[in-house]
Amino acid sequence: MQDFLRYWGKAKPNKESSGAPCHLLAYHSLDVAAVAFCLTAPGSSRGQVIANALGVELSQFQSVFTFLLAVHDLGKFSQSFQALARPELELLRVPDATFSYDVPGGHAALGKLLWKRGATFKESKSDVCGWPEQGPLTRYARRSLEAMLETSFGHHGQPVTLGNRLVDDDFLPFDENAAFEFSKEVARLIQPKWPVVLMEDQSWVSLLKKSSWQLAGLAVLADWLGSDQSVFSYVTEPMSLQEYWGEFALPRARQQVERLGFDKPKLATAFPGVRQFFGFEPTPLQSWAEQVEISESAQMFILEDVTGAGKTEAAITIAHRLLGQGLAEGVYFGLPTMATSNAMYSRIAGYYLRWFREDESPNLVLAHGAQRLHSAFQSTVFSGQPKDLNYKEEERSASSVCNQWFADSRKRALLADVGVGTVDQTLMGVLPFRHQSLRIVGMAKKVLIVDEIHACDDYMLTLLCALLELHAQQGGYAVLLTATLPMNMRKKLTGSWVRGLGADGVQFSYRDDFPLATTVNSKGLNETKLATRDSVVRDLAVEHVSDQSKVVDVLLSAAKRGQCACWIRNTVDDAIDAYEWLRARVDDPDLILLFHSRFTMADRQRIENQALDWFGKSSGAADRAGRILIGTQVLEQSLDICMDVMVSDLAPIDLLIQRAGRLHRHCRDAEGNPFANKESPDLRPAPVLRVLAPSFTDEPDKSWIRSFLPGTAAVYRNHGQLWLTLWALLEERAIRMPKQARWLIESVYGPDAEDNIPDALKDSFFEDEGERQSQAAMGQFNRLDLDAGYVAASARSGWQGEVDIGTRLTDEPSVVVTLVRLDDDQERLLPLEGGSHPWEMSQIKIRQSLADKLPEFPETLEHLRTELFDRQPGLRFSRLWLGPFDQGGYCYSESTGMHKPRSAGNDLH
Numbered sequence: 001m002q003d004f005l006r007y008w009g010k011a012k013p014n015k016e017s018s019g020a021p022c023h024l025l026a027y028h029s030l031d032v033a034a035v036a037f038c039l040t041a042p043g044s045s046r047g048q049v050i051a052n053a054l055g056v057e058l059s060q061f062q063s064v065f066t067f068l069l070a071v072h073d074l075g076k077f078s079q080s081f082q083a084l085a086r087p088e089l090e091l092l093r094v095p096d097a098t099f100s101y102d103v104p105g106g107h108a109a110l111g112k113l114l115w116k117r118g119a120t121f122k123e124s125k126s127d128v129c130g131w132p133e134q135g136p137l138t139r140y141a142r143r144s145l146e147a148m149l150e151t152s153f154g155h156h157g158q159p160v161t162l163g164n165r166l167v168d169d170d171f172l173p174f175d176e177n178a179a180f181e182f183s184k185e186v187a188r189l190i191q192p193k194w195p196v197v198l199m200e201d202q203s204w205v206s207l208l209k210k211s212s213w214q215l216a217g218l219a220v221l222a223d224w225l226g227s228d229q230s231v232f233s234y235v236t237e238p239m240s241l242q243e244y245w246g247e248f249a250l251p252r253a254r255q256q257v258e259r260l261g262f263d264k265p266k267l268a269t270a271f272p273g274v275r276q277f278f279g280f281e282p283t284p285l286q287s288w289a290e291q292v293e294i295s296e297s298a299q300m301f302i303l304e305d306v307t308g309a310g311k312t313e314a315a316i317t318i319a320h321r322l323l324g325q326g327l328a329e330g331v332y333f334g335l336p337t338m339a340t341s342n343a344m345y346s347r348i349a350g351y352y353l354r355w356f357r358e359d360e361s362p363n364l365v366l367a368h369g370a371q372r373l374h375s376a377f378q379s380t381v382f383s384g385q386p387k388d389l390n391y392k393e394e395e396r397s398a399s400s401v402c403n404q405w406f407a408d409s410r411k412r413a414l415l416a417d418v419g420v421g422t423v424d425q426t427l428m429g430v431l432p433f434r435h436q437s438l439r440i441v442g443m444a445k446k447v448l449i450v451d452e453i454h455a456c457d458d459y460m461l462t463l464l465c466a467l468l469e470l471h472a473q474q475g476g477y478a479v480l481l482t483a484t485l486p487m488n489m490r491k492k493l494t495g496s497w498v499r500g501l502g503a504d505g506v507q508f509s510y511r512d513d514f515p516l517a518t519t520v521n522s523k524g525l526n527e528t529k530l531a532t533r534d535s536v537v538r539d540l541a542v543e544h545v546s547d548q549s550k551v552v553d554v555l556l557s558a559a560k561r562g563q564c565a566c567w568i569r570n571t572v573d574d575a576i577d578a579y580e581w582l583r584a585r586v587d588d589p590d591l592i593l594l595f596h597s598r599f600t601m602a603d604r605q606r607i608e609n610q611a612l613d614w615f616g617k618s619s620g621a622a623d624r625a626g627r628i629l630i631g632t633q634v635l636e637q638s639l640d641i642c643m644d645v646m647v648s649d650l651a652p653i654d655l656l657i658q659r660a661g662r663l664h665r666h667c668r669d670a671e672g673n674p675f676a677n678k679e680s681p682d683l684r685p686a687p688v689l690r691v692l693a694p695s696f697t698d699e700p701d702k703s704w705i706r707s708f709l710p711g712t713a714a715v716y717r718n719h720g721q722l723w724l725t726l727w728a729l730l731e732e733r734a735i736r737m738p739k740q741a742r743w744l745i746e747s748v749y750g751p752d753a754e755d756n757i758p759d760a761l762k763d764s765f766f767e768d769e770g771e772r773q774s775q776a777a778m779g780q781f782n783r784l785d786l787d788a789g790y791v792a793a794s795a796r797s798g799w800q801g802e803v804d805i806g807t808r809l810t811d812e813p814s815v816v817v818t819l820v821r822l823d824d825d826q827e828r829l830l831p832l833e834g835g836s837h838p839w840e841m842s843q844i845k846i847r848q849s850l851a852d853k854l855p856e857f858p859e860t861l862e863h864l865r866t867e868l869f870d871r872q873p874g875l876r877f878s879r880l881w882l883g884p885f886d887q888g889g890y891c892y893s894e895s896t897g898m899h900k901p902r903s904a905g906n907d908l909h
Contacts, residue, residue, distance in 0.1 A: 004182035005238050006093045009076055011085040022087035023234035025076050027244050032226035033070035034253035040065050043264050045445045053211045060193040067192035068152040069222050075110025077179040078170040089236055105160040110170055112153040112160050118167050120180045130187030135196045144199035147208055151215040151790050155223045157435035158799045159792040189241050209789030216790045217441030231256045266360040266417055268323035284531040288517050289314035295521040298472040300497040301479045305515035306737045307661030308536040311481045318479050319447040320355050328477055329445040334423030336455040345420040352418045362417040414442030423450055430466040430783050432795030448478045454485050454654050458772040462779025465496035472500025484654035486749040494520050514741045532738050535679050540660055540735045541688045546695045551647050555628050563644035564624040568635050568659050570649045571711035572596045576899050579630045595631040598898040602833040602841035615641040621671040642666045649712050650693035653725040653748045660689045660735055693726050702760050720757035720765035724748045815851040816878040817844045829868045853889050854881050
């Protein structure tokens with residue numbers, strides 16, 4: 001029996017120190033290699049994209065990638081790893097218990113250590129990797145080989161480093177020789193076809209580094225799929241590698257890859273046209289989308305049009321055309337918030353099945369664990385996968401990490417055929433988070449649709465530009481949607497796509513028309529001025545209100561007239577104050593609804609659905625009459641509500657335009673009932689957007705906004721832009737769309753706008769400009785250096801764990817808080833909410849400072865928290881808040897969310 005068969009590779013957990021059931025290391029390595037082989041088989045788009053980028057044949061790339069994954073676990077030949085478990089199997093070598101498994105990076109780092117510093121490996125690199133006899137393994141070829149092996153040894157989701165560790169610290173000579181013989185045997189079995197000539201070309205090495213991120217993602221995926229015990233059951237019966245490969249590894253790998261839908265893309269239908277697919281006449285933008293020339297290589301589309309122009313349907317049209325032509329295999333919709341993700345999910349659920357042939361079963365996933373999670377998504381099989389022995393907290397086994405990662409539906413969306421979620425999930429692909437490479441693989445061959453791109457701050461914009469550059473580089477397609485895009489942002493977005501195409505430095509001249517459709521591909525930039533439907537042309541009157549008591553009068557008067565009204569506030573605390581103050585002054589407080597970000601997912605969805613029932617597109621006069629909605633910025637983005645009366649706190653002009661899009665959004669009769677015909681004239685009184693702001697003056701003092709709306713001043717720190725917004729609105733006394741759209745935006749954000757800011761507010765302007773530059777610089781610092789390749793040094797800020805922070809730059813990080821309660825017997829922790837996905841439904845995402853004010857989890861119940869984390873591994877990344885929730889500094893209720901109780905008698909401020 002060959003010595004390399006005397007090592008275990010996977011083991012089930014066992015409370016005792018010995019007797020753990022195990023799977024031989026050589027066979028587990030072949031399981032993962034077989035999955036790699038199947039993932040890159042002919043017909044595999046993922047493998048073909050990388051092969052094309054490297055300029056090699058798919059079969060050649062397949063053989064090389066298969067070998068890389070066959071040696072991914074060389075570090076497990078170490079004594080320190082083997083001593084972690086002592087399975088009762090006579091053929092195994094008894095490990096030396098004096099070796100300590102305290103290696104940063106774990107066995108992944110030990111594999112790299114053995115390859116680079118092991119004496120046998122250093123002397124016989126050609127033999128160990130199956131290098132062809134016709135050419136020597138030169139220094140340049142070695143560097144290319146090691147760059148590829150980085151992706152294999154980094155299969156735990158991030159590159160590994162060695163430090164000053166020596167091989168003798170973890171390996172006995174017998175171990176190194178066994179690993180060496182295994183590698184040689186694997187090379188003879190797989191026969192990797194190394195691109196000898198290309199590997200000595202420095203330009204090819206540059207291509208390899210750029211493609212290494214996709215390689216790393218595929219390596220993670222192969223390791224996870226190959227670690228699934230439900231398919232790759234443990235084998236301890238010795239046999240040759242060739243026998244195991246043919247009779248066990250390959251058949252099981254094919255079963256696994258086919259079962260999960262990774263073997264081939266879903267077959268799509270041809271787009272029949274807007275009229276036939278959607279059932280209505282196309283808008284000018286939609287007509288353009290169904291006719292615009294589509295490139296067979298990477299292409300970006302930017303759609304700028306007014307609210308109601310049908311941007312989402314235009315994006316769907318482009319995506320369907322790309323799917324139908326075989327240029328894309330899936331779609332991901334990135335939205336700015338969870339609320340907008342929910343709304344988009346509901347819309348896409350009615351369309352996506354028709355994108356594919358009837359005999360296909362595409363999956364649709366919402367990227368933040370909502371109750372409407374689509375049941376057909378195949379990866380749910382992972383939730384019941386048996387556990388493996390966990391090696392150590394920072395280096396968990398593939399099975400346990402796979403369980404946790406797939407148990408979180410926010411990540412599953414990136415591997416689904418159709419995903420809907422926040423844009424953050426894609427931005428994490430260009431940040432140094434563990435498993436970010438899997439996000440990159442998930443995005444390959446997909447149409448990336450990003451809505452409300454104007455909502456990005458400079459930090460997010462920097463990350464989005466990096467993502468677009470990467471997506472263009474890997475041949476993807478992107479569709480960006482907005483109604484209010486400043487010119488400088490459009491230039492940054494198009495410039496990033498051009499860099500991804502390898503044409504950095506190309507200069508374009510940009511049109512200032514609106515509406516506008518832009519395409520960018522290898523042929524250059526093309527902009528098309530669009531017409532506008534009469535029904536979406538708006539001349540919306542604007543009224544300045546400088547007395548909060550008048551706002552209350554406006555809302556209550558509208559309610560008494562049988563209308564519905566809305567007040568959009570700029571902070572959660574201001575919204576809660578307004579809500580409680582109004583409830584105390586109406587006969588039926590239940591007619592007032594509050595919506596903000598500090599609700600559990602379940603309550604957010606309930607309130608969201610209530611808002612859509614009362615104020616949505618299909619709501620009638622009886623649903624709407626007398627009702628008042630108080631909310632924050634969550635109301636301004638893609639929530640399809642239609643208000644009769646609206647008041648907004650002063651905000652930057654682009655946000656006010658977005659908010660105004662919810663005022664008289666749909667045509668209705670005089671009572672508020674919807675018209676079936678979209679072109680029917682609205683019979684309600686002419687709409688007016690009332691803006692709560694301090695009195696306007698040409699020479700304001702520094703406290704102009706802070707003394708009137710302190711919360712607004714804290715949220716929107718560029719007080720000069722707020723003043724410019726109010727000035728522009730008072731200058732026009734209206735928001736005229738699309739006629740004045742560019743003028744309004746550029747009056748506040750244009751290059752000459754700062755010249756008009758009063759001197760007293762210029763400090764805030766320059767402070768904000770400095771903050772914006774700092775945000776952009778921080779984005780550049782935090783983002784991965786993708787050109788450097790999959791190495792630890794590509795992360796300037798260091799690699800982080802799998803947590804949901806870092807995609808948005810705020811004064812402090814956000815924390816996911818899970819509300820839990822004790823069961824009746826006080827012996828088990830349960831989620832606050834019930835139903836489907838109860839844990840995700842019981843979570844709130846809040847600022848760190850607010851989370852720190854919550855009561856600490858009781859030490860006496862620590863054993864219950866440990867038991868909960870064993871049942872729900874994904875909760876390790878959240879903070880537990882144990883009920884009851886009506887005590888202490890902060891409380892929680894289903895009507896007001898997380899809040900600080902106000903003292904009796906407080907007035908609205």
